[in-house]
Amino acid sequence: MLRCHQLRKLYEDHLAVDGVSFQLEPGEIGGLVGPNGAGKTTTMRCLAGLIPATGGQLAVADCNLADHDSASLTELKRRLAYVPDDPPLFDDLTVGQHLEFIGRIYNVPDRRAKASELLEYFQLDDKVNAGATTLSRGMRQKLAICCAYLYDPQVLLLDEPMTGLDPPGIRRLLQSIRDRAAAGATVIISSHLLAMIEDVCTHLIVMQHGRLQYFGDVQSLRNEFPSATSLEQAYFEATARELSACS
Template sequence: MNNITIKIKSAGYLDDPEVIKDIQFTLRQGELVGLIGANGAGKSTTMRAMMGLLPKFEGTVSLDDIRYAYIPEHPIFYDELTLWEHLEFATAAFHLEKWEARANTLLTRFQLDHVKHDLPTGFSKGMRQKVMLVLAFLLKPELYIIDEPFIGLDPRSTKELLNMILEEKERGAAIFMSTHVLDTAEKICDRILLVSGGTLIAQGTLAHLRERSQLPNGSLLDCFDRLLEAVES
């Protein structure tokens, strides 16, 4: 996979065409980039803009030749398909063969093997989130776009998700993930993007953000607060 450069001059909806603006960054093979910001800062909108899901968009993003998997914050399922039938549908769409063994391994890792023939529409929030994770990891794409993956996950599943992310990084996949769990982002992200008011206010490694915020030993939360105060003042 070549580097993916995202240049968003503006993007939004019919009634608000500039929800986000002036956002530019690059995703590289084998790298985890974290996207952080307050509620309403534009994180989910940035992801939708990347995938061409917004009615208003001005900029350049090219994912045409890249297999990617999107894990939304709010899982969506077909009402009449079981968990296993969702896996069958996804693998057929991507023309994957000999996927059953990997699917069963993932279901076991995320503690879903006992409900694989049940309807996900009746699952708890955490279980529904894990189904989306299994679907994404089963496809083994070149790029993961993950929106708030830790919401609703129990500690064991959170650990398993982090292990899977590290495995996919080692495989060479690029991972773009938004999260409010800043202590986790601080530990696992190679680079971090800070957004506020629909605009990118800073990006770089934690060391870079510490230097820019003049907090040599600051946590990611400390740096984010300092940089946000500078923008708002």
């Protein structure tokens, strides 16, 4: 469902992503973790087809993105949803109109019923007639996620999706990610806080300075560092080891 092989992205003289490789199957949830500036968002944007890769091979939802071909990108948009860390909304539309617009674009059957269910789940049903500019940061985030879920994409890319959410909102979001994966979607959720997402992920994609430092299932990272009392500690030990190897 998602293949990333030797991904490279060069911005003028800055190599933001350097030879990153991983793959995820339907039903799997990859946690893309690393410090600020690790290359997480650039990787997500390349996978979403928003920016062309400088090198490597990308296949997402059976769409080959290696050549950044317009036909492949158009088909990818039907199969993938990308929610950035600060999702852009339409200032002139209400909450309900956002979902109506997305539902029509993607020709979603029973779009209004599905929209109502999503708004109720994310506790936005009382904001259906509210304008986008009146929403808090967390509400804007939840609205963007509702729009992404509405057309049941095969691949979900969520970049720092918990920004602005309160604890109940985070709990609902993480449960919704589990549910989407259980229904067959492939999900990547990025964060620089591993402790927030470790319970929902099946795999970890650890990046630092644009490079992949670990890819594998969650338990394997725990097993690799048996003295670590938490997954986060194992992550820090792996990161320290890699830095020592490079110094």
